[in-house]
Amino acid sequence: MSEKPVRLAYFVSHPIQYQAPLLRRIAADPSIELTVFFASDISLREHFDAGFNRRIAWDVDLLGGYQHEFLPAIGDRSRLSLFRPFNYGVVQRLIRGRFDAVWCHSYVRLPHLTALIAGRLLGKKVFLRDEASVISSNSTGLRRLIKVFFHQTMRLVLNGILTIGTRNREYYASIGFRQDQLFRMPYAVDNDWFAERIADAAKKREAFREELGLEPGRPIILFASKLQPRKRAQDLIRAFQKIVDDPAAGRPYLLIAGDGELRDELENLAADAPANSIHFLGFRTQAELPPLYDVCDVFVLPSNTEPWGLVTNEAMNAGRAIIATTEVGSARDLVRDGENGFIIEPGDIDALADHLLTLCSDRHLCSRMGHKSLEIIENWDFTADIAGLHEALRVHFGDRIPKTK
Numbered sequence: 001m002s003e004k005p006v007r008l009a010y011f012v013s014h015p016i017q018y019q020a021p022l023l024r025r026i027a028a029d030p031s032i033e034l035t036v037f038f039a040s041d042i043s044l045r046e047h048f049d050a051g052f053n054r055r056i057a058w059d060v061d062l063l064g065g066y067q068h069e070f071l072p073a074i075g076d077r078s079r080l081s082l083f084r085p086f087n088y089g090v091v092q093r094l095i096r097g098r099f100d101a102v103w104c105h106s107y108v109r110l111p112h113l114t115a116l117i118a119g120r121l122l123g124k125k126v127f128l129r130d131e132a133s134v135i136s137s138n139s140t141g142l143r144r145l146i147k148v149f150f151h152q153t154m155r156l157v158l159n160g161i162l163t164i165g166t167r168n169r170e171y172y173a174s175i176g177f178r179q180d181q182l183f184r185m186p187y188a189v190d191n192d193w194f195a196e197r198i199a200d201a202a203k204k205r206e207a208f209r210e211e212l213g214l215e216p217g218r219p220i221i222l223f224a225s226k227l228q229p230r231k232r233a234q235d236l237i238r239a240f241q242k243i244v245d246d247p248a249a250g251r252p253y254l255l256i257a258g259d260g261e262l263r264d265e266l267e268n269l270a271a272d273a274p275a276n277s278i279h280f281l282g283f284r285t286q287a288e289l290p291p292l293y294d295v296c297d298v299f300v301l302p303s304n305t306e307p308w309g310l311v312t313n314e315a316m317n318a319g320r321a322i323i324a325t326t327e328v329g330s331a332r333d334l335v336r337d338g339e340n341g342f343i344i345e346p347g348d349i350d351a352l353a354d355h356l357l358t359l360c361s362d363r364h365l366c367s368r369m370g371h372k373s374l375e376i377i378e379n380w381d382f383t384a385d386i387a388g389l390h391e392a393l394r395v396h397f398g399d400r401i402p403k404t405k
Contacts, residue, residue: 227260
């Protein structure tokens with residue numbers, strides 16, 4: 001391998017808890033010299049999150065272990081949109097940094113668009129990673145036309161797409177990107193981090209159940225996400241209400257971790273269930289989630305629109321059975337129907353209730369599916385991400401990037 005590393009500029013909206021450990025891994029790679037450019041620092045302080053409908057603060061290290069810079073901006077840094085914050089200085093940084101390649105996460109920010117186009121004009125190799133998919137492109141009318149036109153135009157700019165999963169890959173193939181332009185860089189979480197904390201949580205499981213007011217032996221169903229219309233927590237509550245009084249279900253609990261605009265509406269809906277059977281736990285930080293994944297038996301993500309859904313990865317790291325809909329991007333790659341969980345159509349409350357009853361009444365099946373989840377998620381990790389990034393860069397930089405075994 002050449003001693004000269006590939007100089008890679010990465011542009012992303014703000015420090016993201018899921019990405020920080022991956023960026024540390026890339027920065028530690030001797031074949032890549034990584035610099036990360038952020039548009040905003042909003043995630044470094046307590047801020048209002050519209051999805052959770054409340055102020056939040058993250059409790060994990062977002063900046064340690066990799067070289068980074070916050071792009072200068074005019075005006076408000078506390079909102080994220082195409083023109084907010086209004087960043088500048090992208091072209092100067094690309095020239096000054098003598099970068100070989102540019103990688104952008106998403107394209108719906110002005111500095112990202114600038115970096116993609118300027119990078120290509122400056123002779124850099126340019127890559128995009130985003131969540132576009134057949135699922136997220138079901139919109140009709142002008143918005144869809146604009147999105148497709150943009151992606152078609154980007155074919156003239158981009159050297160490659162770093163695909164997060166099968167749906168994402170299929171979308172870009174469908175609009176004309178060649179297979180040799182598509183590189184697998186799956187949406188993953190820090191499996192090692194979750195495994196360590198889930199193992200620690202398992203030692204304290206009974207105490208945690210007691211803390212939550214949950215009787216021993218009763219099955220636990222978990223939902224962990226924002227309480228927004230598209231997440232369809234209301235479908236899960238209705239399905240739960242169909243089985244909660246069935247003796248075969250074993251008097252299950254439903255835990256709802258998260259907050260959002262539907263909180264009051266969902267609590268009113270849950271009032272029809274037996275007392276103390278549905279628990280609203282509120283917003284939980286990433287560090288607070290492992291004990292919940294450990295204590296549950298089944299994890300459910302019933303969204304009617306979900307480009308990926310990293311909570312699926314997290315729950316699988318706890319070895320849990322998964323129920324997800326066909327509109328959850330991660331279900332295509334991570335949920336094998338009948339093996340480590342079940343896949344249903346969004347809004348099919350009867351099917352959801354049937355699968356919940358099956359898993360609550362057969363704890364051995366639940367356990368077998370959980371073991372299968374662990375087997376599947378083991379190889380959906382940051383090692384696969386590094387391998388995909390290496391593959392994309394090797395096409396253009398040859399032996400400066402090592403072959404991944």
